[in-house]
Amino acid sequence: MDVIAQKSFPAALPLGPQVPVDEPFWMGLLEGELRIQHCKECDRWIWGPSWVCQDCHAFDPPWEAVEPVGTVYSWTTTHHAFPASREFAESVPYTTALVELPHAGGRRILGIVTNTRDVRIGQHVRGWIQPAGESTGGWPVLRWIAEED
Numbered sequence: 001m002d003v004i005a006q007k008s009f010p011a012a013l014p015l016g017p018q019v020p021v022d023e024p025f026w027m028g029l030l031e032g033e034l035r036i037q038h039c040k041e042c043d044r045w046i047w048g049p050s051w052v053c054q055d056c057h058a059f060d061p062p063w064e065a066v067e068p069v070g071t072v073y074s075w076t077t078t079h080h081a082f083p084a085s086r087e088f089a090e091s092v093p094y095t096t097a098l099v100e101l102p103h104a105g106g107r108r109i110l111g112i113v114t115n116t117r118d119v120r121i122g123q124h125v126r127g128w129i130q131p132a133g134e135s136t137g138g139w140p141v142l143r144w145i146a147e148e149d
């Protein structure tokens, strides 16, 4: 995944591995990849991170790099920074999309759309990785760019 110059946003901290099971996701972002779990026993894609496949109960489903493209399943625009997220005060309004990943069995993942506030359901988006910085707690963050159809 290319890291491209886009508007950077702060992040709701803390980021990075909070429990050992999600560490491969964060290591993937550090290495420039979006990684999602993919059970090899039953072919189910899994998001959020889990110790066990929800379908066949196989332990430790492996992680796989996924092309960071998808479509907007839903979205919301935030106009006011909440007291618990004052770090976003300079960034509002901004749009967060729930993106469906066709290369990961249709799993859906959240992220801020960095190039526009105007998105629509079904719109194609492409992921990019905002580099680790002070405003992201030292971790890279998955972001989205809405593409023209």
Ligand SMILES: [Zn+2]
Pocket: 039, 040, 041, 042, 043, 044, 053, 054, 055, 056, 057, 058
């Ligand atoms: Zn499975």
